[in-house]
């Protein structure tokens with residue numbers, strides 16, 4: 333069986349990555365004892381993904397239909413990333429005061445920000461309303477709080493309800509938000525739920541939006557589109573009952589899955605947008621403003637974690653490479669390896685792709701627990717002390733969301749671009765965390781606190 337030839341875009345991206353790894357090693361960005369692991373972000377790849385998203389919806393939307401693409405900040409909570417995406421015309425989807433602060437720090441206006449969280453406090457709700465941030469209420473308790481807050485909020489509130497269309501699960505249970513008992517949103521198919529939702533809108537003329545997010549990674553496109561079909565039908569029903577276009581904005585969520593098995597970007601935004609147009613013909617007739625909230629699919633392919641192999645050893649006949657990238661950067665892969673496999677690429681001490689016959693080996697991280705493996709029994713050129721490993725497709729939900737186990741520092745994140753002659757230049761996105769900062773974050777200012785108590 334021969335593999336499909338790589339597309340031009342995929343082989344270009346892989347080539348840029350190889351050049352960036354070599355440059356990171358050669359320039360010393362990676363390598364001295366204080367930086368045994370770094371994260372690299374391919375700026376061109378992020379821009380390309382944003383442009384493909386815009387183009388995909390432009391292709392199917394009505395000519396003057398308003399479509400706001402927001403970026404799910406949790407996927408890469410880094411201010412320069414948010415600003416790059418804002419420069420590419422994206423807003424932000426936020427789910428905590430911290431994420432909202434990051435969006436603001438990146439200069440993203442309130443009118444281009446959507447707040448979705450299942451646990452918004454009264455203060456968060458009040459501040460979002462006052463600022464003009466759109467928000468989607470998750471449950472009846474939150475709606476009751478809004479009943480009290482909206483009348484005194486002054487400006488025109490941008491409020492919707494998040495519904496759970498209950499269309500079912502995808503391949504990863506923890507990522508499936510549209511199961512019958514999901515913790516998110518107003519369930520739509522419970523007995524009496526649909527009538528109650530229509531009534532909730534009829535009683536609140538200020539409810540003008542409707543939101544669903546069917547899940548993240550592992551959700552088949554058809555299921556995502558079915559969720560959108562159900563949401564669109566509900567909006568039509570509410571508007572018919574109201575006798576006016578009370579719901580004017582549909583927020584379709586994110587969730588486009590990422591291919592972690594090769595350099596190809598699939599499925600594409602274009603495929604999904606065409607499927608939406610086929611499944612929900614009314615969606616793109618121009619009668620609704622649309623919002624999307626993609627995260628992983630915008631950033632995953634652009635990111636690479638590069639780590640030094642500190643030692644190579646063997647145990648029980650198994651080769652084991654002990655590297656500096658493990659659970660602190662690849663939490664999901666380490667704790668749920670079957671759901672979140674990552675490709676690992678091998679590079680030599682100078683940062684050139686390593687060749688040699690594949691040898692089955694484990695690729696371990698630096699954390700002090702036995703399960704800290706980013707790959708198990710993986711055939712790779714035999715890794716040796718001083719080599720490097722690269723964890724591919726880690727631009728979303730990996731290095732931007734570190735785990736502070738063993739007081740390991742957050743690694744530096746560097747954006748890279750290539751000149752015409754393929755010279756790589758790096759720019760700092762996030763400094764590596766210093767030991768002083770780890771100590772400060774760990775209560776150093778209160779060192780005597782427990783003695784005095």
Ligand SMILES: *Cc1c(COP(=O)(O)O)cnc(C)c1O
Nearest residue numbers: 404545548586587625626627628
């Ligand atoms: C996580 C999340 C997203 C983004 O999901 P991706 O799979 O990263 O595209 C969008 N909307 C909501 C409400 C989310 O919780």
